[in-house]
């Protein structure tokens with residue numbers, strides 16, 4: 001089997017939780033973003049210090065809202081449309097969108113922010 005095929009299968013496996021493409025109901029997977037990488041970023045920077053995030057190993061606190069089922073939410077922080085671009089901006093610079101929010105800016109690259117957003121979109125608990 002050519003390498004390209006194998007890589008595509010691997011990418012699909014990474015998206016398995018999100019259903020490998022459209023999940024029906026929740027937002028779609030983000031092009032060029034890797035949810036598995038996003039989960040590792042979430043663990044590295046410690047989003048779990050403030051959020052309950054399914055699938056993330058971290059002593060999770062409830063300073064911020066639980067992110068359970070976030071892939072199905074229509075709004076971010078009850079105010080902003082839950083689109084990939086807005087979510088990627090929110091996770092690295094929430095105060096830019098919402099001055100005075102309790103969520104701090106987090107030092108992430110744009111790619112990391114998109115990977116994190118992609119992981120949050122796999123959270124589609126039924």
Ligand code: HEC
Nearest residue numbers: 047050063064065075076077078091101102103104106116
């Ligand atoms: C210091 C605590 C803290 C940290 C660290 C933190 N957050 Fe938050 N987060 C919050 C708070 C507080 C809110 C609620 C903000 C609001 O409603 O204005 C929030 C809101 C959110 C929301 C919107 C939730 C909703 O119900 O709409 C998302 C998504 C989110 N955070 C993701 C993350 C991610 C991803 C990280 C790590 C990159 C992270 N947060 C790190 C405190 C934190």
